[in-house]
Amino acid sequence: MNVILAIKQYISKMIDDSGPGMKVLLMDKETTSIVSMVYAQSEILQKEVYLFERIESTGRETMKHLKCICFLRPTKENIDLLAQELRMSKYGLYYIYLSNVVSKQDEFFGDYIAVNPHLFTLNIVGCYKGIDWSPAALKRTTQGLTSALLSLKKCPMIRYQNSSEMARKLAESVRSTISKDAGLFDFRRTDVEPVLLILDRKDDAVTPMLNQWTYQAMVHELLGINNNRVSLANVPGISKDLQEVVLSAEHDEFYATNMYMNFGEIGNNIKELMDEFQKKSQSHAKVESIADMKAFIENYPQFKKMSGTVSKHVTVVGELSRLVARQELLEVSETEQELVCQGDHSASLQKIKTLLNNNKVTQLDKLRLVMLYALRYESHSNNDVAGLVETLRKQGIGEKHRACVSAILEYGGRKARGSDLFGSTDPVAFTKRFLKGLKGVENVYTQHKPLLYSILDQLMKSKLREAAYPYLGSAQLKDRPQDIIVFVIGGTTFEEAFCVHQFNKSVPGVRIVLGGTAVHNFTTFLDEVQTAGQPVSLSRADAVRR
Known part of the structure; x- marks a missing residue:
């Protein structure tokens, strides 16, 4: 089972069924995301799709020489826009595909990202x-x-x-x-x-609140991934061409290989990638013969692609490293992991208090720590949720944000969940957790499952x-x-x-x-x-x- 392949096959069939000739792909906001997640623009260009348009866009040119492949979600708004489009057609032929069920239509089922x-x-x-x-x-x-x-x-x-x-x-x-x-x-x-x-x-409710240390998860936590796109606009000294980058395992071999590697491994693999690039670039430094020129031309597309890959990942990993150091995320993450995976209340409370008074730790991470503590020790007789929330107030975190601590208990506290999330009522699970804490684990930042x-x-x-x-x-x-x-x-x-x-x-x-x-x-x-x-x-x- 492969959801990327499923969507990709549908889109390929849509385009192929329209036959040879120049084509435009007409989409809505959501199907644009669906297509862009599985196909690079260069790949679709090879299938003679030369124009990409949004159905809600006004002022589109009339191009009767183009075939139009419509791929839309079957919403009332889109059906109305499609009817309007067909009444005043801008293209020579229309091939209409909907991403989900509409009776008596030719449906393809690609209604997800x-x-x-x-x-x-x-x-x-x-x-x-x-x-x-x-x-x-x-x-x-x-x-x-x-x-x-x-x-x-x-x-x-x-x-x-x-x-x-x-x-x-x-x-x-x-x-x-x-x-x-x-x-x-x-x-x-x-x-x-x-x-x-x-x-x-x-x-x-614990898992979405933890800092992450595998590449894909870490990028999403610290920078945000939106439909495979990552904004680097706030990175100090960033060049214009790297202000937004695409991280797609379908089109980036390094990312596909390393997306589940931990942060330490990524640094070593980035260095190997750079070494390989330097070797290749040096080998093309001298072009003295016809054979050299021919070899350079043959290898240039891959060389150019590798150059882009190196600069992109060096920039992303460099920014992650900067944020980890600046925000003291190693200390924050270690405290989070001990908090949710072990049972030493007093030690965890003391570490949290220390981090709350650390000016390098962001307000977001301070709130995260207190919310995790509230969930973990919700029913502990000596819990100090009130004291930690008061410390948040002194740190300048506003009332509406401090209220998130009580909100998380309403959302995912003991009364809201059906699972024994922390193993507190299962002696076997608790013993396993305790022994794991005593023995330690290979990586203190990834104890949590x-x-x-x-x-x-x-x-x-x-x-x-x-x-x-x-x-x-x-x-x-x-x-x-x-x-x-x-x-x-x-x-x-x-x-x-x-x-x-x-x-x-x-x-x-x-x-x-x-x-x-x-x-x-x-x-x-x-x-x-x-x-x-x-x-x-x-x-x-x-x-x-x-």
């Missing part, structure tokens, strides 16, 4: 309305999730998190869509039926408790699942995507795809908590003072 081969998102931040769905978000999520199932050609058995009413509602909405469009889901049966597992972010890890581990061992994660309907899976689609209401993270990547590599015969309403870093997760009826989140522009 494919981020990695095993990760997709709907780019919805704010699906909660109090403790229930925002109606528009439920509808959009159902459309996106069923589109993913159709593109992967899976008609799954559905399991959901029993403690979440929102998970049950989405499960029923997806099943209703499958029943209504049964013909579309009539795929060839496999020996073991695929499983769709629907989870709620509220069961693990998301709740998703243990859920998937139990699911693949056929030990996932049905009381906690029931099947929708009477059918049950007797064998170990092979194809698993996990969807997280309220958003997933790159740490969880890394976890899925590890399972896909290490467990033969099992294929897992992870999806979510969003892919969060701490800043966007605060926005998610806010829309659940909580105080305004702390924006990165206000909170991170570089």
Whole structure:
């Protein structure tokens, strides 16, 4: 199962079906993102697509010599714009494709953003309305999730998190869509039926709040990744051509190889990349013969590509290094990890107090530490949440932002979640955690494993408790699942995507795809908590003072 390949094949078929000749690709805001995530512009140019337009743009030129391939989400607004476009046609021929189900139409199912081969998102931040769905978000999520199932050609058995009413509602909405469009889901049966597992972010509010140390996750946490694009506009001394860079595993071999490496490994690999580039550039320094010229011309495209790759990753890694040092993230992260993975309340409290009074630590990280502490020691008899919030006040963090500490308890505290997130009621889990803390781990910055890890581990061992994660309907899976689609209401993270990547590599015969309403870093997760009826989140522009 590969969501990038699924979308890519659809787009390729759309373009190929229009035959030879010059083409324009007409899209809306969301399908533009869908296409740009899986295809580089240079790749589409090779398929004779020379123009890219947005359907809502006014003042487009009439070009009757071009064929127009329309790829749109089936919204009322887009249908109205399409009708208007066809009444006053600007192009010679139109080929119309919709990203999701509209009766009596020719549908392709690409109604989601494919981020990695095993990760997709709907780019919805704010699906909660109090403790229930925002109606528009439920509808959009159902459309996106069923589109993913159709593109992967899976008609799954559905399991959901029993403690979440929102998970049950989405499960029923997806099943209703499958029943209504049964013909579309009539795929060839496999020996073991695929499983769709629907989870709620509220069961693990810790994972989106932790600083990250693998390349992709770290870039998203410190710089932000938006549809594979990273803004470097605020980097000191940045050149104009590097103010925004694209990080895509489909089109960048170095990124594909290193996206799950930890920060220490990335530094060494960047040096090797630079050494290789210097060797190649030196070999082309002298062009003295016809043979030299021919070799240079043949190798130049790759040489130019490598030059761009080197400068891009050196700049990104350099900025990450600057932020790590400037914001004392090693100390912050070590404290976070000990806080959520071990049980020494007094030691953690003392370290947090020290960091709260450290002027190098950003307000965003100070808030993060106090929110994590509030979750971890919510029911501890000697917890000092009130004292830490008062320290935040003295540090100049405003009331609406300090209120995020109580908001996270409402969102993902003991009453809101169905899991034993910290192993406090399971003696075996607590003992394992305690022993792990005593022995230490290879990397103190990556001790934490998301709740998703243990859920998937139990699911693949056929030990996932049905009381906690029931099947929708009477059918049950007797064998170990092979194809698993996990969807997280309220958003997933790159740490969880890394976890899925590890399972896909290490467990033969099992294929897992992870999806979510969003892919969060701490800043966007605060926005998610806010829309659940909580105080305004702390924006990165206000909170991170570089």
